[in-house]
Amino acid sequence: MNSNYEIVVGLEVHAELSTETKIFCGCKNKFGSEVNTNVCPVCMGLPGTLPVLNEQVVEYAIKMGHALNCKINGTTKHDRKNYFYPDLPKAYQISQFDIPLCENGYLDVLVGDNVKRIGVTRIHIEEDAGKLIHDDKMGGTLADYNRCGVPLIEIVSEPDIRSADEAKAYLDTIHTTLLYLGISDAKMQEGSVRCDVNVSVRPAGSQEFGTRVEMKNVNSFSAAHRAITYEAARQIKVLEAGGEILQETRRWDDVKGVNVLLRSKEDAQDYRYFPDPDLLTFTVPQEKIDELKASIPELPVAKTMRYMADYKLSRADSELLALNKNTAGFFEAVIATGKCEPKSVSNWILGDIYKVLNERRCEITDLALTAENLAEMISLIEKKTISNAAGKTVLEVILDADKDPNEIIKEKGLAQVSDTGALNAIVEKVLANNEKAVADFKNGKTNVVGFLVGQCMKESRGKGNPAMLKDMVVAAIESM
Amino acid sequence: MDKLYSLTATQMKDLLDKKEVTSVEITKSVIDRIEKTDKDIQAYITYNFEQALEQAKAADEKRAKGEAVADLAGIPVAVKDNMCTKDLRTTAGSKMLGNFVPPYNATVVEKLLADGAVIIGKTTMDEFAMGSSGENSAFQVARNPWDTSRVPGGSSSGSAATVAASQVPLALGSDTGGSIRQPASLCGIVGMKPTYGAVSRYGLIAYGSSLDQIGPMARTVDDTAMLFKAICGRDKMDATSKDYTYTPYGAGVKGMKLGLPKEYFGEGISAEVKEKIYAAVEVLKAQGAEIVEVSLPSTDYALSAYYIIACAEASSNLGRYDGVKYGYTGSKRGSLEEMYLSSRSEGFGEEVQRRILLGAYVLSSGFYDAYYKKAKMLQKAIRKEFEDALKQCDAIITPLSPTTAFRIGEKSDDPVAMWAGDICTVTLNIAGLPGINVPCGFDSNNMPIGFQVLGPKFSETTLLTIAKCYENTVGGFAVKEF
Amino acid sequence: MEIDIKRLAKLGKLSIPEDKIEEFRKKMEDIIQMVENLPDLDTEGSLVDPENTMELRKDEVQPSSPRDEMLKNAPYTAAGCILIPKVVD
Incomplete structure (x- = not known):
């Protein structure tokens, strides 16, 4: 990268919420159903139908707002964003315009060994659109409306991101946060998390922002990294050649590793936002907002920092342990027994146990393994009652059966000879x-x-x- | 029994309860009447005669078994064609929905069916309820039974005409800027626009969602109340609907304070109309009402606010008619854009297109604050003004339509003149308040005149009481022999 | 005041024939003139109305509609979907 320039990135992340039903009707919010089977007059936008807001969507979005340190707007409304597209049955998307449910927050992310604070402009709730299937055999495009009305939150960052690595770290942290809160399946391959990327460059040391270019169709976080790297290099090349960056929207092609012009500023849509008359103002009582705040668990970045500080674990190990809520919870439960050293616990979880989880493609909570049994096993090694090798034998048993390691040692004659x-x-x-x-x-x-x-x-x-x-x-x- | 069709719903109910007639007899009489007269009235876009006879039979069976039945059981009702009826074509008066057969019922239709009412057909209306004369229908222009060369008013043209012509006793209309009250006035019947939120809008094909409201139309106050009672109340499918408990009304206005706002009796209102309304006020005064003067100065602006808000919402509500999922699809399908343009330009009539353009204009970037937002702020001011005025009185009386029914074609090329006729009715929709048309005589052409009674939110009982008092005092409303 | 009918028609996805644009413009301008007489009002602030709020819905599944019912009004269908002209994005 040309060090005469600084990259400025802002990200808009759309995440589908894992509620039981859609945002404005009682249809199932379920991925992978047969086409056009999770639909009803409301989400198909039939004449005369009306939306009724799902309270769970509001609660999930507020949780995310708290997790990203936002101010929660307890009195807000919905607005219509008007545009024509065949995946949008009403020709408007019900979204939020001037009063997002959450705003003015931030997210701390780890980039290398440093903590970087990235501002979060807003989080609002809106409905997803349907899916278009391109089919040449049929001589046209097929529209499936199952996804219409699936609840989304849109998380908009400030232009605080200064590199592709920072962008990747931010996206990864958003992803683990969604999973920690249990509000989204956050499955990239199913499109339940998507992002739009805004990139500009400016001469190093400059305070003014350059002209930004928006990129669509960025379908994974690693693609975001590639797309940002590509676009920044493209802009620098244009500037170096004496050219000018135009405000435009470009489409990222991850296979070819290039982006192409989608539309220029002149073609910018006029969405004619206005308050949705079918949905009145809604208020969330302060007690409810506080209650949701109290329900937010310690989040991955905070855990990583704490593991490094309190348990003297490496940055990599701490992050790996904190990445998964269940794994982190189990790790902490083992530590809480006070029987063994955090470093040993970390080694066992990230070593032998991780291997098993990967093989079985399951969560640590899916095993019969208890924190108590693992702590006992590790403490027996630490006390030199059994060898490390014997520990592995014990682990094999306690992975799938809740059995006292001391008994296993007796049964299998695994105790070390210290006579x-x-x-x-x-x-x-x-x-x-x-x-x-x-x-x-x-x-x-x-x-x-x-x-x-x-x-x-x-x-x-x-x-x-x-x-x-x-x-x-x-x-x-x-x-x- | 002769002329069953000409009975009021209240009379039909009595005879049904006494088992002197059956609903099938009534329904057959109504069908026969419609078949004989509708070529002149053109009140219906779609008849539902076969189903209606089935519904009548079911109501008769229920009564025969001695089961408890609702007031409306076995009584024919006409439904405006912008309320969705499952498996029965619903067009909203538009070519765009000329072949649309809803897979679901509007909540009001569900309520009627649950009560055992007989749905006789879907009535003629201005396209997407945009119009005040009935001339904007894509299918036919309904006629005023008092003079079939004249308009019945709109947009609930067919609902007003069918009731006035004694084809049916009851009809549902919808009112966004006067579309129940104005045709009721022009046809000499009773029509009530309930408080916004008193009746569910679920299944009502939207025009201006924050203003639209479904309401009853009938030849008597009792019938109007009977239909209103059946449809009001909160609906979980409509987030804007409110809890509503129907309470019986009286017939006495003694001690009531009735306000007369001077702004509604200005130059635009014809002398004949004013004269009849002042006479009606005297009738109520003689019954013990106290008349007070009130002021509603923002009335001058209400028409502007109304058209801005209604058209903004309409431009968005009508986006869904794009030739993809239902309704008319255009002649050109070479590309997506071609399909959109041909579907919408061929499917919508000119008035609808005009309102879509106006709506797009007032919401577009750079104009939003000056038009839409200002109109919404003005709406707040108008609401406040009504609240204040209604602190000084129980209800307010105004003219309903500046003139009586005009001849078909007389104003159809001048949208501004047409829109100006809504001046007395739109304020209620803007303020979200209930209002009722009460017939009060005829002009020199023997065309009906009506006055409007309006009151605070959820004051329908008061409005019905005042209307009933007037009806009793004058010995009932004239019915067109036809 | 000049109303850009073509731009508005583009927003509303309407195609107004060239020979009708002038007539539309004339009528629209009359209408705009009529609705323009709004008083000076403060348009600061938001359009929320905390005095008139709505109830929210519980997150409970209701049965969806049969696909045939939902597609029966569509002009063109194929493979359980609605068929539209080819979309290039």
Whole structure:
């Protein structure tokens, strides 16, 4: 990137809310149904029909507002955004114009090792449009209205983002926040989270914004990163060549990695917003707003920071643990037993347990594993009652059965042998059988001790305490 | 029994309750009457005779079994063609919806059916309820039964004409700027626009959503009340509807204060109309009402505010008619844009197109504040003015239409003159208040004149009481022998 | 005051024939003149009306409508969908 320029990015994220029903009618809010089966006269926009607002949509949106530190407008309304398109059955979208439900917030995101605060201009609620299926065989386009009226929140950021990496971090954080709050499935591949990207560039050090270009059809967060990188480079090239950036809308083509002009400023639509006369003003009582605020859990970025500070975990591990609400909750439950070191818990969760979750494509809460059992197992390792290897054997059992690790150890005879007499006999036997290694050690090749301990472990059928064995092997050779 | 069709709904109910007639007999009489007279009145776009006889039969069976029935059970009702009727064509008077068969019933229609009413047909109207004469219908122009060369008023033209011509006792109309009251006045019947929110709008094909309201039309006050009682009340499908408890009305105005606003008796109102209304006021005064003068100075602006708000909402409400999902689809389908343009230009009549353009204009970027927002602010001021005036009295009396019914074609090329006729009625829609037309005599051409009684929100009982007092005192309203 | 009928027609997706534009403009201008006599009013502030509010709906599923019923008025259908001229976006 040309360091003479600074990139300025603003993002508009649309997220579908995971309510039971649509925003203005009782049809199911469900992805993947057969075409035109989750429809009724209201969401099909039949003459004479009227919208009735779903209260859950309002509550979910307020939760997001609280999570993004917004001011909540408890008295607000809906407005119509008028334009013609065949996926919009009423020829207007019911949205919010001058009084969004939430406004003036911010989101802290982690970029590298730094926390970056990105302003959130507003969050408003609106209805989704239908889907158009392009079908050459039919000689036209097919319209499926199942998605019409699915509730959306639109989250608009301030132009505070200064790089593609920051944009990616912001989007990832929005994504995990939606999941944490349980208000959206946030599945990119199903289109339940989408974003529009506004990009401009300006000479480094300049206070004024450059002309911004809006990009549509950015269908994933990694695509957002590519699209921003491409568009910033395009604008810089134009400027370097003495050209001028035009205010326009461009369409991102992620396959080709380029964008093309969709419409210029002159073609900008006049949406003729006005208050929807079918929906009156609505008010959310302050007690309700406060109650929703109290229900907001600690969010991923805060958790990451806390794990780093309190548990001395690495940034990467902290973020990984905090990423998933269930995983983070489980991690914290294990720590709360006070039985074991956070670092060990983190290693077990992000190591062996993560592997299982990936294999089974499930959540940690889907396992029979309890925080109590995992804590006990780890503490037994820390107390050297069992070896790490024995721990893995115990884990295999407790993943799928709520069973006391101590019992498993007994049943399987996994307890480490720490009896000096028994271990001495093993050490003597191993040293006697490995004269060459002993000689190497004496000649300074001290790393053969690992080999010798391994032999001792083998002799003890895995039950020897490896730390004790190591000390004893060294002591025995030195006293020879 | 002879001439069953000419009975009032109240009389029909009595005979049905006494088992002296059946609903099938009444319905057959009504159908016969419509078949004989409707070529002259043209009150219906679609007849529902077959279904109506079925509904009549069902009501008779219920009565025969001795089951409790609602007041309307077995009584024929006409429904304006902008209220959706499941499996019965609903056109809103437009070519655009010439073949539209709704898959659902409007809430008012559901209520009528639940009460066992007999839905006789769908009445002629100005296209999308935009008009004050009935001449803007895409199908036919309904006639005024008092003189079939004259308009019945609009937009609920057919509903007014069919009741005035004694084809049916009851009809539903809708009123956005006077569309129930004005045709009622021009046809010499009773018509009431309820308080905004008193009757569900679900299933009413929208014109100006914040002003539209469904209401009853009938030849007597009792019949009007009977139909209103059946349709009022909150509906979960309409977020703008309100809880409403119907309460019985009286017939005495003794001690009531009635306001006369001077702004409504100015130059624009014909001398004959004024004279009859002052005479009607005297009748009420003689019955013990106290007459006070009130002032509603913003009335001059109400017409502007009305047309701005109604057309803005209409331009948005009518966007859905695009040739895609239902209704008329244009002759050109080469591209999406072509389909939109040909569907809408061929499907909508000129007055509708004019109002769409005006609506787009007042909402467009750069004009919103000067027109739409200002009109909404003015609406607040007008509401406040009415509230204040109605603190000084129980109800207000005004003229309803500046003139009586004019001849078909007389004003049809001058939209401004046509729009100006709504001056006395639109303020109520702007203020969201209820109002009723009460017939009060005839002009020199023997065309009906009516006065308007309006009151505070949810004061329908008061309005019906005043209307009933007048009706009783003058010995009932004249019915056109036809 | 010059009313741009073509621009308004574009917003309303209406095609007004060239020979009718003048007539439309004339009538529209008369109408605008009529509605223009609004008093000077403060248009600051928002159009919310906290004194007239609505109830919200519980998030409870109601049965959807049969697809055949919902598509029966459509001029063209195919594969359970409404068929429209090819859309290029």
